[in-house]
Amino acid sequence: xxxxxxxxxxxxxxxxxxxxxxxxxxxxxxxxxxxxxxxxxxxxxxxxxxxxxxxxxxxxxxxxxxxxxxxxxxxxxxxxxxxxxxxxxxxxxxxxxxxxxxxxxxxxxxxxxxxxxxxxxxxxxxxxxxxxxxxxxxxxxxxxxxxxxxxxxxxxxxxxxxxxxxxxxxxxxxxxxxxxxxxxxxxxxxxxxxxxxxxxxxxxxxxxxxxxxxxxxxxxxxxxxxxxxxxxxxxxxxxxxxxxxxxxxxxxxxxxxxxxxxxxxxxxxxxxxxxxxxxxxxxxxxxxxxxxxxxxxxxxxxxxxxxxxxxxxxxxxxxxxxxxxxxxxxxxxxxxxxxxxxxx
Numbered sequence: 325x326x327x328x329x330x331x332x333x334x335x336x337x338x339x340x341x342x343x344x345x346x347x348x349x350x351x352x353x354x355x356x357x358x359x360x361x362x363x364x365x366x367x368x369x370x371x372x373x374x375x376x377x378x379x380x381x382x383x384x385x386x387x388x389x390x391x392x393x394x395x396x397x398x399x400x401x402x403x404x405x406x407x408x409x410x411x412x413x414x415x416x417x418x419x420x421x422x423x424x425x426x427x428x429x430x431x432x433x434x435x436x437x438x439x440x441x442x443x444x445x446x447x448x449x450x451x452x453x454x455x456x457x458x459x460x461x462x463x464x465x466x467x468x469x470x471x472x473x474x475x476x477x478x479x480x481x482x483x484x485x486x487x488x489x490x491x492x493x494x495x496x497x498x499x500x501x502x503x504x505x506x507x508x509x510x511x512x513x514x515x516x517x518x519x520x521x522x523x524x525x526x527x528x529x530x531x532x533x534x535x536x537x538x539x540x541x542x543x544x545x546x547x548x549x550x551x552x553x554x555x556x557x558x559x560x561x562x563x564x565x566x567x568x569x570x571x572x573x574x575x576x577x578x579x580x581x582x583x584x585x586x587x588x589x590x591x592x593x594x595x596x597x598x599x600x601x602x603x604x605x606x607x608x609x610x611x612x613x614x615x616x617x618x619x620x621x622x623x624x625x626x627x628x629x630x631x632x633x634x635x636x637x638x639x640x641x642x643x644x645x646x647x648x649x650x651x652x653x654x655x656x657x658x659x660x661x662x663x664x665x666x667x668x
Contacts, residue, residue: 344590352583353563371574383578388630390585391653423644450475453553460550478561482568488521
């Protein structure tokens with residue numbers, strides 16, 4: 325099981341990996357805790373009026389900015405682009421035209437994007453875990469499905485459990501707004517929320533115990549525990565539980581978007597350094613020039629487009645285009661960043 329060559333466990337450096345990957349959920353939680361009010365203070369459950377409007381705008385801007393960063397890998401990296409050139413050109417154009425022609429398709433893809441976003445966020449944490457497994461010398465396929473399930477338990481299950489505590493007066497409006505459910509479904513089946521609370525708790529605890537026992541068995545068979553992976557999982561789980569226990573649903577969304585986006589900004593930087601250096605002719609030894617290019621040119625450029633998205637998303641044809649960028653972000657990541665193919 326331990327057949328690969330052991331490497332340095334970190335992707336960039338010990339300090340940056342710990343700060344921008346492992347402890348990033350804690351950083352996001354501290355942001356939320358410093359700026360947002362606990363829901364117990366005002367009785368708000370879905371969105372607290374005390375949460376500053378600028379914070380909501382900034383978190384959304386960060387989210388939209390990181391979505392666009394995938395294009396630095398898909399379209400600016402020649403080796404990647406040539407492998408999937410039709411996926412990067414023809415398919416997006418066809419999908420965009422279809423959304424312009426069919427409002428029904430546009431609406432359906434909007435709902436798909438909502439749930440795909442959650443899966444995508446879970447899979448990012450999962451992907452880092454797979455990478456750290458490989459860096460430690462383990463077979464990155466060992467425990468793959470177990471980790472996938474655990475990332476669901478740690479990253480999303482606490483938010484699902486929070487929904488079961490929605491007050492009756494806010495339940496329909498909250499779920500219709502955040503889960504894109506119809507009024508008819510809420511009228512007939514909203515009672516299911518309270519009914520699944522105990523099963524969700526039971527599943528979370530049971531799966532966690534099963535996960536721990538499974539990895540203890542792997543360890544006896546020669547598996548080496550990657551500290552970074554399990555620290556990331558633990559930090560993600562603890563901070564997600566704390567956020568869901570203390571803050572509103574909206575604040576929980578901001579929390580998840582912040583750490584997901586910051587981790588993404590980091591992984592794109594370190595994975596695309598050589599490519600950006602080759603494109604611009606900057607020296608690779610110190611990485612200072614590439615870092616400056618990234619943070620002073622590329623990131624601000626993406627922020628400008630993210631701002632355009634936030635101000636023009638109500639325009640019909642542009643709304644379809646911006647939705648397409650989100651869908652492409654999820655889709656491109658799925659086959660560009662592949663631990664199994666050693667593309668990361």
